Amino acid sequence: MLALHNYLIVSAILFAIGTIGVLTRRNAIVMFMCVEMMLNAVNLTFIAFSRYLGNIDGQVFVFFVMTVAAAEAAVGLALMIAFYKNRESIDVEDINIMKL
Amino acid sequence: MFDLVWLIPLCPLIGSVINGLLGKKIKNETIIGGIAAGSVFASFMVACGILFQLLSLPAEQRVFEKTIFTWIQSGNFKADIGFLIDPLSAIMLMVVTGIGFLIHLYSIGYMHGEEGFYRYFCYLNLFTFSMLCLVAGNNLLLMFIGWEGVGLCSYLLIGYYFHKKSAGDAGKKAFVMNRVGDFGFLLGLFTLFWYLGGTHNVWTVNFRELAANADLIPAGALVTAVCLFFFIGATGKSAQIPLYTWLPDAMEGPTPVSALIHAATMVTAGVYMIARMNFLYIKSPTALLVIACVGAATALFAATIGTAQNDIKRVLAYSTVSQLGYMFLAMGVGAFGAGVFHLMTHAFFKACLFLGSGSVIHGMHHALHHEHSDADPQDMRNMGGLKSKMPITFITFLLATIAIAGIPGFAGFFSKDEILWQAFANPHHHQANILLWAAGAVAAGLTAFYMFRLVFMTFFGKTRLSDKAFHHLHESPWVITVPLVVLAFLSVVGGYIGVPAVIGHTFGNFPNYFELWLDPVFAYSKHYVEASGAHGVHNVALEWGLMGVSVLIACGGIGLAAALYLINPGFPEKFVAAFPVLHRAVYNKWYVDEIYDFMIVNPCKSLGQFLWRGFDVVVVDGMVNGVAATVRGFSGLFRHVQTGFVHNYAFTMVAGVVLIVGVYLFR
Numbered sequence: 066m067l068a069l070h071n072y073l074i075v076s077a078i079l080f081a082i083g084t085i086g087v088l089t090r091r092n093a094i095v096m097f098m099c100v101e102m103m104l105n106a107v108n109l110t111f112i113a114f115s116r117y118l119g120n121i122d123g124q125v126f127v128f129f130v131m132t133v134a135a136a137e138a139a140v141g142l143a144l145m146i147a148f149y150k151n152r153e154s155i156d157v158e159d160i161n162i163m164k165l
Numbered sequence: 166m167f168d169l170v171w172l173i174p175l176c177p178l179i180g181s182v183i184n185g186l187l188g189k190k191i192k193n194e195t196i197i198g199g200i201a202a203g204s205v206f207a208s209f210m211v212a213c214g215i216l217f218q219l220l221s222l223p224a225e226q227r228v229f230e231k232t233i234f235t236w237i238q239s240g241n242f243k244a245d246i247g248f249l250i251d252p253l254s255a256i257m258l259m260v261v262t263g264i265g266f267l268i269h270l271y272s273i274g275y276m277h278g279e280e281g282f283y284r285y286f287c288y289l290n291l292f293t294f295s296m297l298c299l300v301a302g303n304n305l306l307l308m309f310i311g312w313e314g315v316g317l318c319s320y321l322l323i324g325y326y327f328h329k330k331s332a333g334d335a336g337k338k339a340f341v342m343n344r345v346g347d348f349g350f351l352l353g354l355f356t357l358f359w360y361l362g363g364t365h366n367v368w369t370v371n372f373r374e375l376a377a378n379a380d381l382i383p384a385g386a387l388v389t390a391v392c393l394f395f396f397i398g399a400t401g402k403s404a405q406i407p408l409y410t411w412l413p414d415a416m417e418g419p420t421p422v423s424a425l426i427h428a429a430t431m432v433t434a435g436v437y438m439i440a441r442m443n444f445l446y447i448k449s450p451t452a453l454l455v456i457a458c459v460g461a462a463t464a465l466f467a468a469t470i471g472t473a474q475n476d477i478k479r480v481l482a483y484s485t486v487s488q489l490g491y492m493f494l495a496m497g498v499g500a501f502g503a504g505v506f507h508l509m510t511h512a513f514f515k516a517c518l519f520l521g522s523g524s525v526i527h528g529m530h531h532a533l534h535h536e537h538s539d540a541d542p543q544d545m546r547n548m549g550g551l552k553s554k555m556p557i558t559f560i561t562f563l564l565a566t567i568a569i570a571g572i573p574g575f576a577g578f579f580s581k582d583e584i585l586w587q588a589f590a591n592p593h594h595h596q597a598n599i600l601l602w603a604a605g606a607v608a609a610g611l612t613a614f615y616m617f618r619l620v621f622m623t624f625f626g627k628t629r630l631s632d633k634a635f636h637h638l639h640e641s642p643w644v645i646t647v648p649l650v651v652l653a654f655l656s657v658v659g660g661y662i663g664v665p666a667v668i669g670h671t672f673g674n675f676p677n678y679f680e681l682w683l684d685p686v687f688a689y690s691k692h693y694v695e696a697s698g699a700h701g702v703h704n705v706a707l708e709w710g711l712m713g714v715s716v717l718i719a720c721g722g723i724g725l726a727a728a729l730y731l732i733n734p735g736f737p738e739k740f741v742a743a744f745p746v747l748h749r750a751v752y753n754k755w756y757v758d759e760i761y762d763f764m765i766v767n768p769c770k771s772l773g774q775f776l777w778r779g780f781d782v783v784v785v786d787g788m789v790n791g792v793a794a795t796v797r798g799f800s801g802l803f804r805h806v807q808t809g810f811v812h813n814y815a816f817t818m819v820a821g822v823v824l825i826v827g828v829y830l831f832r
Contacts (some may be wrong), residue, residue, distance in 0.1 A: 087815050096811075161809035 072113035079106035093148075093155040097141050104134050166214040167229045170248045173208045173215075173258060174297040177265075180204030181290035188283020198273035201286035205269050205293055209262035216255050224685055227252055230303050230373065237306070242368035249303035249372055253686045256505060257300035257437055260512050261430050265293045267648035268425040271520055274644035275421050275527060285325060285419065292318035296430050300437055305354050305370040308438070312350065312402065315431045316343040322426060323418040335414040342411040346401015350438075353394030357445075360387055372441060379444040379689060392445055392452035396459075399435025405493055406463045409486050410758055416478040420523030423478060428485050428519050429512040436492040436508050440501045440686070447499060447690035454594050457497025461588070461604035464490030466755075468611035472618070473751040476543050477522045480619050484569065485515055487608055491584050494605055498594065499694065500587035502683045506663045507580035509679075513659045514565040514577055517652035521562035524641045524649065525623060528555055532630060535637040545619065550628035554638040557646045559624045561653035566620050568656040570613035571719045576660035581609060582712055583665045589711060592699035606715050613722030621730040667708045 079102055086099030108127045115123030145155050152159050180201050188197050219227045232247035248254075269289060276285050295314025302308045317340075324336030354370070362368040365381045382388050399405065404412035415427050426432070439446055439456070446452060464487045471483035488511050495504030528551070529542035540547050552559040568575040571582065589602040628635050640646065663679030684691070729736050741748045750756065 084819060088812060088819065091812075093811075096815075157811040160811055 069113055069117045072109060076106045076109040076113070079103075079109065091156050091158055093145050093157050093160075096157065097138075097145070101134060101138070104130055166211070166218045167231060167250060169211050170215060170229075170231050170250055170301065171233050172211045173248075173262065173301060174294050176204040176207040176211075177290040177293040177297065181287050181294060184283050184290065185287035188287060191283065194273070194277065194282055197283045197286055198269070201290050202266060202269035202273065204290060205262060205266045208293070208297065209259075209266050212255070212258040212262045215250055216259055219250065219252065219255050224681070227685055228373075232303075240368065241366070242362070244304050244306045244370055246307060247303040248301040250301070251686055252682050252684075253437075253440060253505065254301050256509060256683075258297065260509055261293065261296050261300060264429045264512055264516050264652070265296075265425060267651055268421050268429075268516065268520070269293075271424075271523070271645055271648040272419075272421040274642050275523055276419060279419075281325070285322075288318055288321045288325070289422070289425070292322065292426060292431070296434075299434055303371060303373070305357075305372070305375075308441075309347075309350065309354065312398070312434060312438075313347065315426070315434065316340065316347065316402070319343070319415070319426050319431055322422040323415045325418055325422070329417070332417040335411070335417040339411040339415050342408050343401045346398045346408055349394045349397025349401070351398075353391050353398065356387070356394060357391045360391075375442075376444050376689060379448075382445065382448065384448040388445055389449040389451045392442075392449045393455060395438065395442060395445075396435075396452065396456055399438055399493070400459065401435075402438075403432050403435030403489050403493070404486050405435070405459050405489065406466065409463060409467065410754075410761060412486055413479055413482040413754070416476070416482050420478065420519060420526060423482070424516045424519030424523065427482065428515040432485065432489055433492065433508045433512070436489070436496060436504055439493075439496045440505050443501045443687055444689040444693075446496070447693050450593055453497050453499060454597065455497070456493050457588070457594060457597070457601055460490045460493030460495075460497050461601045461608075462490070463487065464494060464608040465604045465611070466490075468608045468615065469751060470754050471615040472611060473748060475545050476541075477525065477545050477548075477619060477623060478519075478543055480545075480615055481515070481518055481522060484518075484612065484616065487612060488515065488569070490608070491581060491605065494588055494601060495584040498584075498587050498591035498598075498601065499690065500584060500591065501687050501690065502680045503580065503583040503587050505683060506679050507584055510568070510576035510580040510656070510659050510663075513652055514568040514656040517561055517565035517649060517656050518569070520645070520649055520652065521558050521565065524555065524558040524645050525551060525562075527641055527645070528558075528638050529630075532634040532638040536631060536634040538631070538634065545622040547629055548623045549626045549630070550624070550635075551638065552624040554635070555624075555640050557640055558649060561646075561649040562624070563620060564653040565656045566616045568660075570616055570723060571609050571715065573716060574657075574660075576656050576658070578716075579660035579663055579665060579668075582715060583663070585609070585715055586665065586667075586708055586711060590702035590704075590708070592694060592701040602711070606718050609715055610718035610722040613719040614726045617723045617726035618730050621726060625731055626734065665708075667705055667712075 083099045083101075083103035083106060086102070087096050090096050090099065108130055111123040111127045111130075115121065148160065149155050180203070183200055184191075184197055191197055229250040230247060231250070232245045234246055235243060236246045237244040269286075272285065272289065276282055279285065292315060295311045295318055297311070299308055299311025299315060302311060320336045320340040320343075323339050324333050326332045327336075357375075358368070358370060361375075361378060361381065365378070367374070367378050367381065369375060369378070401408045412427055412432065416423055418427075446456075467483045467486035467490060471480050471487065474480045474483065488507070492504045492507050492511070495501070495507060525548070526542050529548065533540055533542055533547075564575070568577040571578045585602055585605045588605050589598055591598065594601065630638070663677055664675055666677050666680075669675035669677060729740075753759075
């Protein structure tokens with residue numbers, strides 16, 4: 066069995082990739098996927114600590130996070146479809162009508 | 166009967182409310198007019214009952230106070246809604262309700278077919294209510310309510326034809342000038358209240374309590390100030406110099422309004438107020454002298470203007486100002502009874518004159534209307550020879566004119582002569598007396614002159630109307646002529662209840678009933694003067710002589726009017742041509758309005774303009790707009806944060822998280 070720090074390193078790498086993706090990509094779907102990746106990086110951390118500490122609470126939390134992520138995916142994709150119908154684009158640079 | 170006194174003001178108030186709220190739906194002029202006139206008639210009946218009950222009591226018991234409810238209570242101070250019945254207020258109640266009823270009746274005919282018929286009667290009843298509160302109220306505050314109420318109704322009725330700009334302006338002028346006076350009234354009230362309460366712990370505004378505590382007020386600067394403050398109020402309401410200019414302009418209102426408000430009742434409120442407060446005025450010779458001088462000056466000054474006016478109502482308006490001057494002259498020489506007597510006789514003959522002029526205008530209006538002429542129906546230069554067409558109007562008008570001119574035997578003679586004699590003989594203003602008398606006597610001559618000028622120009626001579634219009638001229642209906650006849654009758658016989666003592670003694674033992682009747686009201690003043698040891702002139706021969714002089718002056722005025730306007734009608738034009746400057750000055754009312762405009766109205770307007778453009782726009786609006794501009798400036802700085810780019814928001818969030826975590830880790 067691998068030591069705890071291996072899982073944490075992978076998790077940190079995944080989280081960093083997700084963060085950089087959110088900050089740099091313009092395609093809303095890709096950004097959305099990056100957010101999902103960040104969430105799953107956190108999930109991995111939860112699981113690892115749960116096993117390490119022998120405490121089931123972390124795994125319960127992961128279920129909540131997955132549920133929220135599923136709901137978020139549904140709402141987020143619906144928003145993107147609505148936006149695409151309006152603008153024929155899902156580039157976030159085009160989402161600027163709130164600007165003065 | 167005394168317990169029913171509250172009905173007197175209440176009836177017109179109910180009539181006013183009914184006509185005001187439902188008049189538009191009722192529409193029927195007979196019902197509306199009936200409600201209005203009927204409510205005043207009910208008050209008149211109650212007032213008659215009260216008068217008879219007072220008459221049946223011995224003189225010293227003729228006072229009664231009826232409290233309806235406590236209005237204001239604060240510590241020791243209490244003001245009631247209550248009514249004071251004494252000989253003075255009984256006289257005023259009779260005049261207001263009696264003449265008020267006749268004028269309501271007259272108005273039904275005069276206002277026939279007018280748009281806003283119900284509105285007119287609503288206001289007129291409201292006026293009667295306010296006036297009755299003024300004269301019957303048992304304290305200064307209730308009097309002030311009535312004082313303001315009559316001012317309001319006066320404003321509403323002057324501006325009755327509000328679609329005419331001149332009527333609206335006249336209403337505003339009357340209201341503003343009255344407000345100036347009302348300010349004086351309030352100052353007087355406050356000063357009196359503050360002094361009695363602060364110094365003697367007598368917190369009251371009740372007339373009887375004030376009179377009972379009159380001894381606490383020493384003669385001196387304070388009582389003079391109080392009296393003069395109240396007198397400023399009186400000059401506004403009763404159209405005396407310097408606040409008289411609103412009254413001639415008030416003729417823009419319907420003629421019955423001029424008769425009721427601007428001749429018989431409201432404008433006499435100042436005289437009534439001084440008579441009511443006589444126990445204060447008698448203590449201040451300075452205030453009395455000021456009042457006497459203002460009264461005499463007004464009587465003379467307004468009479469001169471009256472000689473050159475061509476509008477029939479304007480002549481009567483200046484005549485009213487002049488006659489009010491006589492009443493104040495009487496007040497100023499301490500002859501309170503004579504002043505109130507002249508108030509009453511003046512109410513008779515001046516109401517008759519105004520209603521008569523209304524009848525003439527009514528007839529002229531219809532005659533000119535038939536001819537589709539737009540000539541002014543109020544201009545005497547368009548009249549002449551009306552006596553054959555309007556006999557009842559003519560006779561009644563002539564009788565009232567004789568009364569005002571001071572021909573012996575008619576009401577005006579007795580009251581005016583009493584005032585003139587008191588002006589000469591009073592014990593208050595030794596050196597000034599002869600001047601006061603002279604001013605009054607000259608004004609009496611002028612009065613006789615301009616009143617007969619009016620009669621000759623209107624009713625005598627050859628008509629200046631076209632034949633067709635003259636043919637259509639006819640006498641007014643009975644609702645108009647009946648009040649005229651009643652008032653003319655009173656103008657003839659009304660004087661006999663107050664025959665001056667000197668005449669009464671000559672023709673058998675015939676006392677001055679009016680003086681005796683009012684004696685209890687002025688008892689304090691009488692004792693005060695007697696205690697001070699001042700003596701007036703008592704000389705029967707002199708009194709007869711002066712009476713003869715004033716009658717001669719009056720006859721001279723009539724003769725002059727007859728010579729100029731009846732026998733030699735071409736002369737006035739020649740006179741005007743010979744003295745154009747004098748005529749223009751008199752015709753333009755000595756340019757007093759222009760002087761007031763220049764000295765007061767225009768500076769006030771400029772100040773208003775400055776406060777608007779300089780203060781309101783710059784400072785007040787500047788402050789409000791400045792707050793808004795500051796907020797907008799700051800939000801302008803911060804709104805750059807809202808770029809609209811999702812990346813920026815995301816970066817900000819990440820940076821924030823890094824910051825917070827960093828602080829958490831490395832602190």
